[in-house]
Amino acid sequence: MISLQSTAATDTDLDDQETDVRLYECSVLYPFPLNQKEEKDIIDGVEEIFKEAGAREVAKDKWGRRGLAYPIKGHNEGAFIIYHLEIDPSKVKEINEALRISHGVLRHLMIKPPKGYQITKFSASYEKWLNERETVEEKRESEKEEELQRRVTEKARRQAKRVEKEQKDKPPVTKETTVEKDKLSEELEKLISDDELDL
Amino acid sequence: MAKNPQQRRSDPRRKKCPFCEGGAKYIDYKDYPTIKPYTDYFGSVRQRYYTGICLKHQKMLRTAIQRARFMGMLAYRK
Numbered sequence: 001m002i003s004l005q006s007t008a009a010t011d012t013d014l015d016d017q018e019t020d021v022r023l024y025e026c027s028v029l030y031p032f033p034l035n036q037k038e039e040k041d042i043i044d045g046v047e048e049i050f051k052e053a054g055a056r057e058v059a060k061d062k063w064g065r066r067g068l069a070y071p072i073k074g075h076n077e078g079a080f081i082i083y084h085l086e087i088d089p090s091k092v093k094e095i096n097e098a099l100r101i102s103h104g105v106l107r108h109l110m111i112k113p114p115k116g117y118q119i120t121k122f123s124a125s126y127e128k129w130l131n132e133r134e135t136v137e138e139k140r141e142s143e144k145e146e147e148l149q150r151r152v153t154e155k156a157r158r159q160a161k162r163v164e165k166e167q168k169d170k171p172p173v174t175k176e177t178t179v180e181k182d183k184l185s186e187e188l189e190k191l192i193s194d195d196e197l198d199l
Numbered sequence: 200m201a202k203n204p205q206q207r208r209s210d211p212r213r214k215k216c217p218f219c220e221g222g223a224k225y226i227d228y229k230d231y232p233t234i235k236p237y238t239d240y241f242g243s244v245r246q247r248y249y250t251g252i253c254l255k256h257q258k259m260l261r262t263a264i265q266r267a268r269f270m271g272m273l274a275y276r277k
Contacts, residue, residue, distance in 0.1 A: 027229070027270060029270055029271060066272070068271040068272075069242075069268070069271055069272060069273050069274035069275075070271065070274055070275065072271050078271060080270070082229065106271075107269065107270055107271060109266060109269060109270055111266070113225075114224070114225045116224065117225060120227070122227070122229045122230055122231075125230075125232070126231060126232065129231075129232040
């Protein structure tokens, strides 16, 4: 028994310096087009739940309006809040249940972040990405156009080359033909004259 | 005659895991811009064969995508 207790104690020590408190990450989704008062009520309600469970707020990241990938309870847009909390692991179940029942919260997700997790705020990076994405698409389009232009010019050059080649090839051929024609005509004339004589 | 390099398909063995190169220890479900390219048009997870991700990171990616789907950031099905 004694040995078991000691191992349990060391485990908790490894997890956190303060005994039986652990870092959790909780994200809450609520519908976006709301009055300020309604929004405040929802947020206050959520924070009240955390307070009742004795959670200490480490970080809070408020994402603004976000489009949802699929409609949730008839809402096509929502807003997120990400909380990083230090909670007693035994209280997590209560919080989950309370959030599940609470009004106005569409979805919530409680997660244990992995070891060595650094709290990063994604709200700013998302907006940056949104802005950048447009520029990236523009860039891609311009690249496409450049490629098209290059191809067209190449084709034109090739055609020009072909025309030049044909022109180069043609003159000797025509000369030969004219020479041959002359020769032929001469021979023919000779033949004709001979034939006529013979006939 | 050698084929045009643009027309040639890339060698799947030569692909490298983009997360290993960045030294990622954890893939966050909130990081929409990095997750999004690993889902296809229909919303399913892209296969490892096409993306070149290592198994370790593919598993992390899977959980991240599942969580993101639950929170309505990614679609289950187009």
